[in-house]
Amino acid sequence: MDREEKYGLLQKLVDEWENCERCGLCETRNSVVFGEGDPDAKVLIVGEAPGEDEDLDGNPFVGRSGELVDKFLRSFNSTRDDVFLTNAVGCRPTKDGKNRPPSAKEVEACKERLHRTIEIVDPLVILILGGTAAKALVKGVRSITSTANDPTIPRLTAITKGQCIDVKRTAFATFHPSYLLRHAEEVEGSPMHRAFEAWGKAFAVADTYEEIYWGKETPDRG
Numbered sequence: 001m002d003r004e005e006k007y008g009l010l011q012k013l014v015d016e017w018e019n020c021e022r023c024g025l026c027e028t029r030n031s032v033v034f035g036e037g038d039p040d041a042k043v044l045i046v047g048e049a050p051g052e053d054e055d056l057d058g059n060p061f062v063g064r065s066g067e068l069v070d071k072f073l074r075s076f077n078s079t080r081d082d083v084f085l086t087n088a089v090g091c092r093p094t095k096d097g098k099n100r101p102p103s104a105k106e107v108e109a110c111k112e113r114l115h116r117t118i119e120i121v122d123p124l125v126i127l128i129l130g131g132t133a134a135k136a137l138v139k140g141v142r143s144i145t146s147t148a149n150d151p152t153i154p155r156l157t158a159i160t161k162g163q164c165i166d167v168k169r170t171a172f173a174t175f176h177p178s179y180l181l182r183h184a185e186e187v188e189g190s191p192m193h194r195a196f197e198a199w200g201k202a203f204a205v206a207d208t209y210e211e212i213y214w215g216k217e218t219p220d221r222g
Ligand code: SF4
Pocket: 017, 020, 021, 022, 023, 024, 025, 026, 032, 089, 090, 091, 106, 109, 110, 113
């Protein structure tokens, strides 16, 4: 599928989900934050959920978290136009007017949107930011802390629902930018340092896979 076809399919998906009422988050949202970036991206980045800034803006990763994402992207000679950014859920979860993590039920309700997005973009590597997205895509992840703190930066297998069969995809998981903003020290072994390494590995593996897989029918890459 070329970029234009993927763009058309993503547009159709947006149209299908823009008035979604599959979970209670529809009651308080301003917009379904679907995703942003290159429909033909090598690296697809999945975060947790829109916060207040994203809900008002309509795009993922804006505000301070977005600035940090942009900084990471620049470190690997990339911009938002080179990747595809989305979240485990499309609508902002709130409690007493403040952001909160989505519940397992809300993640489950939005899973079809996430999996169909991944299926259309068909990235070479998925970069997972935070525990919510990790649990949504990778079996057996109990806490993001142990995965993200592992200095070997383990290659994970994300399983997404394809048209006929489940597809295994290579993934790396690290801390969510909002966590990193609260743990901003950049010394060896710090969360920021570990995150930088994980982003680097994801981009490096995507480059390697590009030579092997680009333009070929989706094989299992997990
Ligand atoms: S979070 Fe997902 S499932 Fe829930 S209302 Fe929004 S788009 Fe629909």
